[in-house]
Amino acid sequence: MSTAAPRTAGPDHLWSVDEHLDDILATVRPLEPIELQLLDAQGCVLVEDVTVPVSLPPFDNSSMDGYAVRVADVAGASEKYPAALEVVGDVAAGQADLLRVGPGQAVRIMTGAPLPPGAETVVPVEWTDGGLGEGPVTGMRAGGLSPEGATGQVLVYRPAGARAHVRAKGSDVRAGDRALEAGTVLGPPQISLLAAIGRGSVRVHPRPRVVVLSTGSELVQPDEELRAGQIYDSNSFSLTACARDAGAIAYRVGAVADDADTLRGTIEDQLVRADLVVTTGGVSVGAYDVVREALSSVGDEDEPGSGIDFRKLAMQPGKPQGFGSIGPEHTPLLALPGNPVSSYVSFELFARPAIRTLMGLTDVHRPRKRVTLTAGGALTSPKGRRQFLRGRYADGEVTPVGGAGSHLVAALAQANALIVVPEDVESVAPGTDVEVILLG
Template sequence: MANTPLSAPISVADYRARVAALIPPTPVTLRPLLDCAGLVLAGDLVSPVSLPPFDNSAMDGYAVRAADVAGAERHAAVTLPVPVDIPAGRTDIVPLLPGTAHRIMTGAPVPPGADAVVKVEDTDGGEQRVAVHAPVAPGTHIRLAGEDVTEGDTVLRAGIVLGSPQVGLAAAIGLAELPVHRPVRVLVLSTGSELVAPGNPLLHGQIYESNSVMLAAAVREAGGEATVLRFVPDDVGAFHATIAEHLDRVDLLVTSGGVSAGAYEVVKDALTGQGVEFTRVAVQPGGPQGSGVFKGLPVVTLPGNPVSSALSFELFLRPALLAAMGHGVVGRPRARVRSAAELRSPSARRQYRRGHVEGDLVTPVGGPGSHLLASFAAANCLIEVPENIEVVAEGDLVDVLLLGGAT
């Protein structure tokens, strides 16, 4: 197929909005608690119980009436009979009679009639009778019912990203599953006849394929689900045959490679005129891009150079995926710091350089080349050079996007 002339470059912001509009919100689904970490809660969570659900002991010790041990001292103990043991989990709780003590474990229900717990360290630890060596005020070492959560309280709001504390709270109020926004299901397809799977020997002219695993990992880091298809040769028929059986199983197709202006650009050849528009974005690296809908499936096509592909995911796909999964904050954290070196950027394109930020200083890592993946792996930020700036002098203030691991 003859190459179609590419349109004039569009801005980073406009293309980001175009990609975001392609991916609709994912449906809400009930998931077991262990499958909810990292997902977004889709509805307010109202507690059906109080926490604690009953008054319970905060210490191993003895449930008492505070008045019965008011005169206890280290060298003048108050001795009380211990007719009852109350381990955690006991449900048939015997009321405490005046002038007695019940041995009680942490978390066990405080018996009716008791108004304090003496910790075991302030006693002789007796089993039939206990010598109490210190007085306690009413309420000491008792966790009151509803002290943490009252039945009917809204404990988590819709839109929160669920982590281990939130999942733990849901379990504590008796919920086994939660309504969450389902992860986006992404099919990642890497094309190129020159690609070889890692672990196999290379012939001259071949390279190891890395984009698919890199992009799939990025999808999963964002909370999505990724399926990888590798090594579609530069053949339109093979491309269509490879993806056909997966179209109904995923929410999004992401490809890397085959979108530039040269010959053998299989992705562009296969999808031009099929609902996918190929364009240039005013960005370096990663100018050639494509997006649209093919047979009802949203498609985003990324350039094949690894840094261009990774950067394109960061700028365009990651925010769109997060928004589709219900996240309110979809951009990386930003900081304004000083550049430790001079940077040069092409006119009319927004450049992103890899960098390492520490404190209020950022040091460029590697050059601007789109093939320098090792420098991307070593970076903890992206240095953003706006379209209207061609030279950043050493010491100038720059904006950086903080990646994982930034300090």
């Protein structure tokens, strides 16, 4: 499978943010490569370089509707003294049998059509009379080119230099060039290039499948009626959206009641479609912290290091965390706290890098910047905890949004950055440079 054994520590050990993240990234492995058809590979990461088998374009072709001619035949052409050329035929895109252009001759040519032998340049139709000059004419019309065949005469009013309006063979990429390198994420432009060079499938790390579920008997699904003591389940929606944003195929299971057997059964049922499981809620030490109760003893005795390790981290929000593996394939599982801001921040710090690692990416972290803090008063932070505050970043400055409470979802919706306050800092004054993690 895609995991190694996570580290363990004593129950009283206070993990740093970096220790916990390092343990996750040292444990999770990229998913095994598979061959996928192009559209199925969108969003996936290439595992090998792709070499161009045939030059693009594969032949010299016209970038304009016009006439393929010899340079000498249109040299000195002007409105007063146009060059009169014999039109001996035409060539359309996809045509294989090509007429040769001799002295004093022209071949009508369409955009994308191969440059016929003997021709040295293309004169746009706008520089001509459209084939309405003196002499017998068929298939021509003023201001453009008709789809029918053409013979007769064309008047050219401007000269054209060698290979004007000609797309040269291999001017995009040449046979043998590297089109895409291993590690590239396949978006629409990359899919387009692969199709253009004739590749119908590629070898990639597949997008990881992430199962998200929240816990709590008090949770109600949106659109349902709230009763006394109930709240809407926002975490499973938030984290499923986060997983998709990270590049995963995400499945939202929804809320599971506070029953250990039910939770274990639900997770076991979901393992068939999971490369990573993310739970939210129930990881503390309360009487109803069902995730901790359900998963503390799921390890395989024959597999040292399997099971879920529940930890305390020196961070705010998000002190209680769980990490390990579950099931016969040792599927990695991240157990995040249940408060909405805590779960979101924890996902960004730990689950998102895990997903990006499963994808086979090397740069798995959100970008960070040093910016200036703007606020009405000093920010305070608990000593010994790394705090992550919501902020609004723009033009080199960040403004705190909302307070430090881990339930403030409305403030989170206004934030586009996390303000990082280090463990050894208890107060940050306005005007101070701070580190921010940019979201999105």
